[in-house]
Amino acid sequence: MDIEEFALGDSFVHNLDPRVKIICTLVFSTVVALNHWISAAAAAIVFPMVLIAAARINIKRVLSRLVVVNTFILFLWFLLPFTFPGDVINSLGPMEIHAEGLQYALLITLKSNAIVLMVIALLGTSPVFNLVHALSHMGVPDKLVHIFFFCFRYVHVIHEEYHRLAKAMKIRSFQPRTDVHTYRAYAYLVGMILVRSFDRSKRILAAMKCRGFRGRFYILHHYEMKRCDYLLAISSVVFSAALLVVK
Amino acid sequence: MIHLRHVRFKYNSRYVLNGLDLSVAPGDRIGLVGPNGSGKTTLCQIIMGLLAPESGDIEIFGKARVDEADFQEIRGRIGFLFQDADDQLFCPTVLEDVAFGPLNMGKSPTEAKRIVKATLASLNLKGFEERITYQLSGGEKRLVSLATVLAMEPDMLILDEPTSGLDEETAERIVHILNESNLTSILISHDREFLDKTTGKMLKIQNGIISAA
Numbered sequence: 001m002d003i004e005e006f007a008l009g010d011s012f013v014h015n016l017d018p019r020v021k022i023i024c025t026l027v028f029s030t031v032v033a034l035n036h037w038i039s040a041a042a043a044a045i046v047f048p049m050v051l052i053a054a055a056r057i058n059i060k061r062v063l064s065r066l067v068v069v070n071t072f073i074l075f076l077w078f079l080l081p082f083t084f085p086g087d088v089i090n091s092l093g094p095m096e097i098h099a100e101g102l103q104y105a106l107l108i109t110l111k112s113n114a115i116v117l118m119v120i121a122l123l124g125t126s127p128v129f130n131l132v133h134a135l136s137h138m139g140v141p142d143k144l145v146h147i148f149f150f151c152f153r154y155v156h157v158i159h160e161e162y163h164r165l166a167k168a169m170k171i172r173s174f175q176p177r178t179d180v181h182t183y184r185a186y187a188y189l190v191g192m193i194l195v196r197s198f199d200r201s202k203r204i205l206a207a208m209k210c211r212g213f214r215g216r217f218y219i220l221h222h223y224e225m226k227r228c229d230y231l232l233a234i235s236s237v238v239f240s241a242a243l244l245v246v247k
Numbered sequence: 248m249i250h251l252r253h254v255r256f257k258y259n260s261r262y263v264l265n266g267l268d269l270s271v272a273p274g275d276r277i278g279l280v281g282p283n284g285s286g287k288t289t290l291c292q293i294i295m296g297l298l299a300p301e302s303g304d305i306e307i308f309g310k311a312r313v314d315e316a317d318f319q320e321i322r323g324r325i326g327f328l329f330q331d332a333d334d335q336l337f338c339p340t341v342l343e344d345v346a347f348g349p350l351n352m353g354k355s356p357t358e359a360k361r362i363v364k365a366t367l368a369s370l371n372l373k374g375f376e377e378r379i380t381y382q383l384s385g386g387e388k389r390l391v392s393l394a395t396v397l398a399m400e401p402d403m404l405i406l407d408e409p410t411s412g413l414d415e416e417t418a419e420r421i422v423h424i425l426n427e428s429n430l431t432s433i434l435i436s437h438d439r440e441f442l443d444k445t446t447g448k449m450l451k452i453q454n455g456i457i458s459a460a
Binding site for chain 2: 129
């Protein structure tokens with residue numbers, strides 16, 4: 001599991017100010033999410049694709065992330081065309097396919113992919129710690145920023161802990177089946193991960209206190225807006241505004 | 248520097264520390280041994296103010312230490328190394344983690360960066376600044392944890408099993424670093440050979456009290 005797999009790189013997109021990236025992603029996502037037109041949603045995908053090309057990140061990996069997103073969306077394609085009220089264009093056995101449902105599913109698919117691509121292109125290309133810094137620069141409450149940051153930092157550790165426990169189960173010949181023994185073993189596994197994470201969080205806080213932590217993070221890097229940051233800000237606002245007028 | 252008098256501490260209903268006394272004078276280098284579960288780590292956490300004893304007096308740097316504010320004062324002056332480096336290293340990069348202590352102590356970012364550079368260089372970790380902490384090897388993690396502690400320029404060190412799980416070469420580096428720094432210290436370890444090389448005095452903790460080992 002590598003959350004930061006796109007963050008390593010030295011392209012112009014990687015070096016943009018993370019504050020600008022966060023704001024641009026927000027503006028773009030809001031506009032895309034609120035729009036009702038398939039043509040606008042389709043056009044919206046162009047902007048993040050240009051950024052992804054400029055960032056020169058691994059396209060295969062980007063696609064594999066999209067697969068995950070679209071697996072969820074696939075369920076909408078099974079449901080919406082049959083349940084959304086509207087003109088019947090065809091039927092599949094006893095079920096009628098509605099045009100509006102199909103359009104709706106397509107719209108959601110385009111929107112979701114546009115937003116996810118934008119997040120990958122802009123937020124994915126910054127290390128999480130930089131985003132955290134940017135958030136605290138932007139005046140997001142400390143507690144929220146800390147929760148976000150610690151979640152990220154310790155997901156790895158908890159993931160490792162899970163693997164260690166799962167291995168310990170395996171070497172004692174545990175094989176998941178559909179029975180009470182299996183359910184109980186999994187419940188223990190989850191319970192143990194929770195307990196251990198809680199204990200670890202206490203130790204981490206203790207270690208931080210020992211180094212003088214009093215509830216505040218000090219920031220080592222400060223950001224400065226460069227010309228390309230303004231360029232991104234302007235182009236994404238113009239593009240988002242254009243999406244609003246396209247039908 | 249440190250005087251503990253008649254400290255008692257219990258987990259559930261079992262007293263791990265039962266009327267323990269301890270004195271550490273400036274320049275002392277103490278090796279602390281004792282069986283598993285004898286309270287070595289508990290004792291150190293009490294000194295750092297992370298656990299509160301049930302009874303007993305704690306005097307550190309010439310002042311009685313009772314509440315959180317008292318202990319906040321001493322934490323920057325006593326460097327405490329945790330058993331598990333994953334508990335200690337929480338920032339993504341080594342630079343940020345080592346700078347965390349100095350920044351908390353009011354150093355400016357420029358100053359903090361200078362301290363990080365100097366500390367890493369003194370531990371032979373030059374060029375580690377941008378390394379990702381959770382991708383370091385076990386030995387590297389331990390050395391970087393030590394750097395986070397030394398970067399605070401403490402008057403005293405308390406290290407909880409600094410060499411456990413390390414190969415001989417890395418353990419030897421830690422011996423060298425400790426002997427070079429020559430700080431007042433308490434070292435917890437099961438490795439007698441390591442303690443012989445780094446400490447001048449050996450104490451044993453057993454049945455809740457401390458005796459000469």
